[in-house]
Every structure is written in structure tokens, then in C-alpha cells.
Amino acid sequence: MQVHSKQRLPWLTLAVIGLAMVVSVVPVLSRWLVFDRAAIIGGQWWRLITGNWVHFSADHLLADAVAVGMAGALIERREGMRVFWLYAAAAAGVGLAVFFLAPTVVQYGGLSGVACGAFGYLALSEIKRSSVRRWTPALVLVLLVAKVGWEYATGRALFVNTNDSMMVLPLAHAAGLLSGFGYWAVLIVRRWADAPITEKGDVRWETTKRCVSQIGGAGTMPAP
Amino acid sequence: MKRITLITTGIVAALAVGCATQRVQRASIVDFLYPNKERPVETATIPTLSLPMDVGIVFVPEKTPYQESALTEKEKIALMERVGAQFKAYPFIRSVNPIPTQYLRPGGGFPNLEEVGTMFGVDVIVVLSYDQAQFTDQHQLAALSYWTLVGAYVVPAERNTTHTMIDAAVYHLPSHKMLFRAPGISRVQRNSTPVDLVAALREDEHQGFTKASDDLTISLKQQLDVFREKARKAPDEYKVVAKTGYDLKAVGELDGVTLMLLAVLAGATCLGFRNQHSCGQQGGK
Numbered sequence: 001m002q003v004h005s006k007q008r009l010p011w012l013t014l015a016v017i018g019l020a021m022v023v024s025v026v027p028v029l030s031r032w033l034v035f036d037r038a039a040i041i042g043g044q045w046w047r048l049i050t051g052n053w054v055h056f057s058a059d060h061l062l063a064d065a066v067a068v069g070m071a072g073a074l075i076e077r078r079e080g081m082r083v084f085w086l087y088a089a090a091a092a093g094v095g096l097a098v099f100f101l102a103p104t105v106v107q108y109g110g111l112s113g114v115a116c117g118a119f120g121y122l123a124l125s126e127i128k129r130s131s132v133r134r135w136t137p138a139l140v141l142v143l144l145v146a147k148v149g150w151e152y153a154t155g156r157a158l159f160v161n162t163n164d165s166m167m168v169l170p171l172a173h174a175a176g177l178l179s180g181f182g183y184w185a186v187l188i189v190r191r192w193a194d195a196p197i198t199e200k201g202d203v204r205w206e207t208t209k210r211c212v213s214q215i216g217g218a219g220t221m222p223a224p
Numbered sequence: 225m226k227r228i229t230l231i232t233t234g235i236v237a238a239l240a241v242g243c244a245t246q247r248v249q250r251a252s253i254v255d256f257l258y259p260n261k262e263r264p265v266e267t268a269t270i271p272t273l274s275l276p277m278d279v280g281i282v283f284v285p286e287k288t289p290y291q292e293s294a295l296t297e298k299e300k301i302a303l304m305e306r307v308g309a310q311f312k313a314y315p316f317i318r319s320v321n322p323i324p325t326q327y328l329r330p331g332g333g334f335p336n337l338e339e340v341g342t343m344f345g346v347d348v349i350v351v352l353s354y355d356q357a358q359f360t361d362q363h364q365l366a367a368l369s370y371w372t373l374v375g376a377y378v379v380p381a382e383r384n385t386t387h388t389m390i391d392a393a394v395y396h397l398p399s400h401k402m403l404f405r406a407p408g409i410s411r412v413q414r415n416s417t418p419v420d421l422v423a424a425l426r427e428d429e430h431q432g433f434t435k436a437s438d439d440l441t442i443s444l445k446q447q448l449d450v451f452r453e454k455a456r457k458a459p460d461e462y463k464v465v466a467k468t469g470y471d472l473k474a475v476g477e478l479d480g481v482t483l484m485l486l487a488v489l490a491g492a493t494c495l496g497f498r499n500q501h502s503c504g505q506q507g508g509k
Contacts, residue, residue, distance in 0.1 A: 056475055063478045070490045110476030119486055126493055136492040140485050169474035
């Protein structure tokens with residue numbers, strides 16, 4: 001994984017958080033960007049993605065901004081502007097999941113799904129990268145998956161109070177997390193496919209052989 | 225000679241004064257809701273709006289069942305559909321049902337509205353009423369041409385003015401509370417010959433309703449927006465709840481535990497960064 005040490009500030013992540021703040025203080029923007037089922041059906045499809053940037057209270061914005069800021073900044077420091085695709089994938093994944101899998105939800109808003117995507121991606125990247133302290137990201141990821149899974153299965157948030165007109169949607173967190181995992185998987189496959197053929201042989205083939213041997217078929221595959 | 229002059233002066237004077245007629249058609253919401261002139265009872269209940277709402281639209285029936293209505297049932301339904309389209313644009317409205325006037329009794333009041341509400345499964349009802357007044361007066365000098373008979377066919381000396389008001393009052397049925405109202409007002413003015421007077425008045429009548437309904441849709445949209453903001457910002461006036469199986473506003477909100485897990489992960493990642501850098505520096509040396 002490439003470290004962009006020259007890049008001091010995570011500009012894209014700051015822009016993501018800044019946009020959420022601007023949307024929160026300009027009610028007209030909130031009205032035009034919020035995930036609104038009737039409007040989406042009426043053709044305003046951008047709301048599927050932009051709904052992630054709309055927040056309904058200051059607490060809501062603060063928690064989501066902190067989460068995206070932490071996870072996003074670390075990923076951006078390492079991967080640079082490529083983090084844009086992670087944000088895009090998570091935002092689209094959350095929007096589509098809410099639209100198709102939660103048909104009773106009239107309005108949705110919040111960056112927490114995107115934050116979960118960044119969280120999941122960061123944890124997987126750390127597990128793969130770090131050889132010494134692998135157990136820390138692994139444990140964190142297991143706990144997060146267990147929490148999100150429990151919330152999704154029961155349909156209610158564990159530690160957040162809801163009221164009659166507003167509720168936390170665990171589906172959004174699950175969809176965001178899965179988008180992060182999916183993005184990580186796509187990058188792994190791409191790296192595998194783009195791996196160069198070196199003097200030592202085809203790295204892709206070596207990698208495949210190692211994976212198969214880990215599964216249990218060691219030594220059964222002849223070299224091409 | 226003196227007598228002829230006197231008669232002519234009298235006729236001219238009578239024509240100059242002219243004659244004015246007035247025609248009023250109305251379906252009054254007050255007559256319908258409070259037929260016995262009873263005083264509405266004020267109760268201090270907070271209406272509980274179950275969202276998304278099912279809205280019914282009715283036209284107040286005329287006071288007497290056989291009174292000639294200014295609007296046909298077809299026109300009423302068309303107007304109710306126009307009004308309904310304004311409501312359908314909002315996500316907190318689930319369905320809009322135009323209800324034919326035959327379902328209402330003159331002076332039926334809230335008991336009648338509740339019956340209809342139960343029948344059509346609506347909890348909020350838009351009650352449309354109208355008031356139309358037509359005035360005709362003659363242009364004093366031009367009306368002299370009527371004495372030629374031909375003038376009655378060709379000189380448009382009848383000045384017709386039609387004032388129309390359509391009012392939409394939105395009631396919450398369980399609490400009988402009026403949520404908001406929106407008026408649609410129009411004024412149509414034009415001249416006609418005495419021969420065409422009836423046809424012209426009828427045409428003005430329709431034009432008046434069309435213009436008033438255009439005005440109504442504009443003011444209804446404004447009032448709906450105002451009401452939405454009011455319901456959002458004044459929880460002591462309206463209680464908003466979600467109907468079973470509906471989530472009005474879903475949020476993605478992270479709790480403290482998730483943030484703590486993220487902080488641990490971030491800490492581990494930062495540590496990894498530091499080690500990587502120190503390793504890199506050592507390797508460089």
C-alpha cells in the first residue's frame with residue numbers, strides 16, 4: 001500500500017465533512033439533497049447519493065463527521081485521492097440499499113453508512129498490511145460486524161435513543177460496511193490482475209497457488 | 225309638447241339610472257359544519273398527525289339538495305383532483321381520495337365527515353367550499369341603444385362582474401381541528417349584450433371558478449409548506465407520529481461505542497504509520 005507522506009491534509013475527507021456542514025446550515029440545500037423517496041421516484045435520482053450528506057441535528061452531524069474524519073483521513077493519507085471511489089461506492093451502496101431494502105423509509109439522511117464503509121475498509125487494509133499488530137484491527141472489525149449484524153437483525157440501534165418520528169436505520173450501517181468490504185475486494189482483485197510477470201515467474205499464479213494451498217490443496221497444482 | 229318633453233326626460237332619466245342585478249351561489253362551510261348555528265366547542269387537544277397521512281377531499285354540498293349547483297359533479301371532481309395533486313407532491317402524504325358530494329348531507333357537520341372519513345380510511349380531510357357573486361349593471365348611455373331593438377343585439381352595454389372564492393379548509397378528523405386553510409380568489413369582468421346576458425354570465429361563472437382554482441393551487445402549496453414547517457417546529461401544537469410500519473425519518477447515526485472502536489482502530493493504524501516511518505528511516509541509515 002502506497003503512503004502519501006507529502007500530502008499533509010486529507011483534502012477530500014475535509015471536503016466531505018465540509019459539504020455536510022454546509023448542507024446542515026443551508027435548509028434549501030437540505031431540502032434538495034435529502035433522500036426523499038417520493039422525489040426519487042419522481043426522477044430526482046441524485047438524492048440516492050446526496051442524502052448521505054444531510055443531517056437532521058447537530059449531534060447527528062458531529063458523530064458522523066468525527067467518524068468519517070478519523071477513518072477517511074487515515075485512508076486518504078495512505079491512498080490519496082483514490083479514497084474518492086470509496087466514498088462514492090459507500091454513498092451509492094447506502095442509498096440503493098435504503099431505497100430498495102427499506103421501502104417504508106420516507107426520508108433518510110446521514111454519513112454514518114459512508115463512515116462504516118470507510119471503517120470496514122480501513123480495518124481490512126490494516127489486517128492485510130500489518131503483520132505484528134494484526135489482532136487489533138481484526139478484533140475491532142469482529143466487534144463492529146457483530147454490532148452492526150445484531151442491529152440489522154433486530155432492526156434497532158443498540159446505543160442510540162430514537163423518537164416517534166426519527167429512527168436509526170441499521171440497514172444503512174450494514175450497507176456501508178458491505179460497500180467498504182466490496183471496495184476492498186475489488187482493489188485486491190485489481191492488484192492481483194495488474195501484478196507484473198517478473199523474473200521469478202507470474203506473481204498472479206504464485207498468489208493463486210498460495211491461496212489454494214492455504215485452503216487445503218497444497219502441492220496439487222502444477223506450474224503452468 | 226310640454227308633456228312629450230316631460231315623458232322623454234323621464235324615460236332618459238330611468239335609463240340613465242339603469243338597473244342592476246345580483247346573483248349569489250354558495251356552498252358554505254359554516255352552514256355545513258355548524259348547521260344549527262351552534263357555537264364550535266373549543267377543546268385543548270393536540271392533534272396527533274399519523275404520518276404518512278391519508279387525505280380525503282370533499283366539496284361542501286349546497287344547502288338544499290335540489291338547489292342548482294354552480295359546479296357540476298364532474299367539475300367538482302376535476303377541481304378535487306387538482307387540489308389532490310398539490311398534496312401528493314409531499315412525502316408525508318400517502319394517499320389522496322376525492323370523495324363525491326353525494327356522500328355528504330347538507331348540514332351534516334363533523335358526524336357526517338367522520339362517517340366519510342371512516343368509509344374512505346382518511347384521517348385528514350380537505351373541505352372545499354365556494355362563494356360566487358355575479359353583478360350586472362348597465363352602461364347608462366349605451367343602454368339607450370336598446371330602444372332601437374337592434375342595439376339589444378349588438379351593443380354590449382351590460383357590465384358583468386363575477387367574484388369567486390373557493391376555500392380549502394384542512395381538518396384533522398379525530399380532533400376536529402383545522403390545520404390550515406387556503407383561499408382561491410378571482411374576479412372576472414366583461415360586457416355583453418342583453419340578448420347574450422345569460423350565456424355570458426354562465427361563461428363568466430366557469431371562468432371565475434377556473435381562475436379561482438388556479439389561485440387556490442398556488443396558495444395551497446404555500447400554506448402546505450408553512451404548515452409543514454409549523455408542524456416541524458411547534459411540537460406543542462401538533463404531535464407527529466409514524467403509522468405502524470412506517471419510518472418517517474431514518475438516520476444513519478453512529479453511537480459512542482462505534483466511535484470508540486473506530487478510535488482504537490485509528491490508534492492502531494497511526495502506530496503502524498509511525499513504525500513504518502521509523503523502519504523506513506532506520507533502513508535509510
